[in-house]
Amino acid sequence: QSSPSSHMIEKETAETHRPDTFLRDSDGGSSVEAGSIRARFEKMIREAQDSVCAAIEAADGGAKFKEDVWSRPGGGGGISRVLQDGAVWEKAGVNVSVVYGVMPPEAYRAANPAANAAENGNFKPEPVPFFAAGVSSVLHPKNPFAPTLHFNYRYFETDARKDAPGAPRSWWFGGGTDLTPAYIFEEDVKHFHTVQKNACDKFDPSFYPRFKKWCDDYFYIKHRNERRGLGGIFFDDLNDYDQEMLLSFATECANSVVDAYIPIIERRKDTPFTDKHKAWQQLRRGRYVEFNLVYDRGTTFGLKTGGRIESILVSLPLTARWEYDHKPEEGSEEWKLLDACINPKEWV
């Protein structure tokens, strides 16, 4: 019942205040290496966390985020911020984590098939030391006409293994921002996708079409043959561009979250609704749970490697619902949402 992988990462410790950095000294915890990608990525995600939380608190108009800071003895840690039962949001989590760990070979294979294939001829599967930093957020509003937002930007590096100091190190960026409404307002979805496209277009005209499709493919609930929501952008294992360029791109994406989301919330947060609307939102929240627990790479990776459970599962909604064999009436607003989850559309 308790495999070694549950102990691969030391248990976290609660901290009473935020350190300036979660990096180890050799990674930029000292000023000398502060210009490293690891250090600059940490700075970026912590600034993104601050600005998104400030915008959420302002739009909620009263509720405040509760902060938990944690660290691990060997280096690494994180800041979890959760706002629960606000005026506008039922549950809003914005987490930053900087993690040093050792991946079981199966997890590494799952996380990085390409790098694995390249190594396959040369090495037996052995635990792979890694560095991972990311900002991750799920924002579930109360009003069924106000959409859920998810975004996550992360940077990964694997270290050389101790027994093979010359082995290739690899790095990659991943992330995305996607929108999950229970009801479609075309104006909202178009606005959201336009902001994503604009962020992408600053870097490469191929990014938006490619990452939009990747998003539709990724947030796919295979056993339902439907997507979790109406997409946005998603990319992973991205390392075939200049590292500086990808750092700037991830920064631009994270900085676009507030513009992409808050105007939609302002328009929908006070829309009157009925029990029927609420029940449909709750059913879609059930689908959200199904996707996250069964398919989501970050969640399943976190559960397997012994990450901080409360931070990982803060993505789950406050409440969700499963009705047996529920089918919305053809042509209804509920049916239109489901149809768009089954047949992804071009919104821009």
Added chain:
Amino acid sequence: QSSPSSHMIEKETAETHRPDTFLRDSDGGSSVEAGSIRARFEKMIREAQDSVCAAIEAADGGAKFKEDVWSRPGGGGGISRVLQDGAVWEKAGVNVSVVYGVMPPEAYRAANPAANAAENGNFKPEPVPFFAAGVSSVLHPKNPFAPTLHFNYRYFETDARKDAPGAPRSWWFGGGTDLTPAYIFEEDVKHFHTVQKNACDKFDPSFYPRFKKWCDDYFYIKHRNERRGLGGIFFDDLNDYDQEMLLSFATECANSVVDAYIPIIERRKDTPFTDKHKAWQQLRRGRYVEFNLVYDRGTTFGLKTGGRIESILVSLPLTARWEYDHKPEEGSEEWKLLDACINPKEWV
């Protein structure tokens, strides 16, 4: 986004009435082979479904099960019965299925490591034809003092592969009955475990201690270091006893469900409760969802092999809840339940 395994089993068709058997002619669909284990197991699970549904309807005092019959063109099918929003039960599902399929080699490995190891030297992994029949039920009451019950009894056979007609066939029985309360009433838990022990003791004195521990180990939510509930009995891959004996044992277990559960429901269904009790029940329902979607072998196997989704996911509660970092107060009734889920106890 759509791997071949999603198409390994043909899509089911809705039927307007129950056939006498879901077996193919060669398996006992004709009278000649009606004495086969497959045929007798199907008869047993269908009788168990009838008697449990009758007892649930009687105790609910008004609500009726809705029945869906389905079949697959190549043979096999099932009967799903669901009672939703009754007086006593929020959601109660009792399903029978008889399935012919082809397992992707990975699923076969996951389902039957021993048989796989034995074959490993002789064959390359190839799809394995299988037969699976089972009754499966989850009963979620409304009252937070009335426990959820789950039971499942199933029989598996693999056929020889087409390219290796002489390859060994294997068979096994699996199943169990377990109780998931949100609050502990010692009297209830003792009664429940005593009924399980009595059923076991008719066959082998080693069964109850062994299957009780197996249950505690199986319903383990590793990422929480806690069990889903207070256990019962569980066994799987059981084939090292006489096949007739195991069929009788599974029958005895299935026939014990009503005695084990209904008296508890009668005692607790009308107990007054507060919003706080209800919220705690909902949090435990969240754990139920986590276990079923992340760990449960039947659920994950069903989702991967393209089983009937609504039947598989009827095990999920009508509603569930996730609060960030919820910790019950030490010594409280909620804490006592959690403690028993972390440190399994001997109840008999």
